[in-house]
């Protein structure tokens with residue numbers, strides 16, 4: 282039994298978790314930095330604890346501060362959300378060592394999948410197709426040249442500890458290889474404290490398609506279909522949709538089944554996302570995220586399954602309430618990431634929200650922690666909300682999105698809303714005809 286959850290996060294995701302808890306009759310504890318005293322997640326939670334100054338390192342990333350907050354409030358479980366400590370195996374271990382439930386996978390699985398080289402080996406052994414590349418880490422230029430002979434150019438140098446698109450460098454030809462190797466390794470060492478890099482064939486025009494899985498501790502594993510997250514800028518997702526416009530039902534079942542079997546074979550628990558690049562009808566694994574994703578609502582909209590509720594039930598040792606055969610994919614869903622950023626330059630735009638009006642109506646969902654008069658602090662990620670719509674068809678969902686974007690009002694700061702309004706005038710986007718580089722090409726054309 283879980284009766285009180287401490288939410289180790291902030292912003293829209295803290296609210297999202299709070300909502301699931303309340304609907305399950307579970308009490309919530311918010312933690313916050315000094316900069317977040319007036320935040321919506323603090324206002325709505327049953328209790329709140331200040332865990333440190335504005336700097337995330339000293340608050341949302343401080344394991345001692347969060348554990349102390351758990352002890353003071355007698356929380357019996359911790360939900361890490363996404364980002365911050367959500368993929369920190371040590372945190373998961375420490376939470377459990379203190380006799381609390383970590384709402385997520387085991388520390389071992391977090392650790393395994395956080396090491397991209399080990400993750401690739403593990404999923405490949407479990408039958409998931411991976412991007413061709415170096416068999417493990419690449420120590421030096423001489424080794425990289427050997428790999429290049431087998432795999433060919435272009436090659437992508439990637440950091441084993443990488444995340445958020447950092448520690449990645451492209452080598453188009455042999456001439457770039459040494460420099461890309463050094464640059465990626467140095468960036469990875471600075472960002473993650475680990476300079477280990479590996480090589481992958483660089484796919485020129487792939488889509489980013491990821492499969493959502495959910496597994497309980499009784500051996501039941503179900504896949505919840507895919508999300509298409511190909512609209513990206515600097516390897517960061519901007520808009521996501523489910524199902525992917527590029528797949529048909531047979532392809533969905535095929536990749537879903539491969540993933541489901543693989544995840545069952547490694548004994549995973551909780552929700553997880555297996556990310557692929559998809560090109561010319563082939564899937565290539567790039568990484569697994571062992572947490573709830575920002576874009577999870579599009580899956581919820583087409584399956585009717587509340588992923589946070591399921592996470593909590595699984596953490597409490599309950600069985601999944603559904604089988605694979607009972608999952609019905611219904612209609613189409615799109616999500617726009619509303620960032621406090623200029624819609625063209627993407628310069629962060631923290632500040633005070635003057636007016637705020639949320640769009641409404643049938644099948645429109647706004648996951649956000651905004652309110653009029655709220656001051657967005659400059660210290661954290663610029664995501665301030667997610668607009669999610671559902672329609673019977675992709676066309677219907679696009680029309681609904683256009684309608685909802687026309688209703689939403691956020692003044693006082695810049696947001697990415699105008700970008701989405703412009704995108705809805707583009708025929709390639711409307712046709713679902715885009716790859717991971719499409720948005721950057723489109724943005725350049727606009728200049």
Ligand code: ADP
Nearest residue numbers: 443444445446447481482483484489516567717
């Ligand atoms: P991170 O953990 O930093 O997000 P990923 O491995 O998930 O790194 O890759 C992030 C993005 O980088 C992908 O969505 C894709 O756009 C691009 N990318 C990664 N690997 C490749 C590859 N082999 N070829 C082409 N693009 C890639």
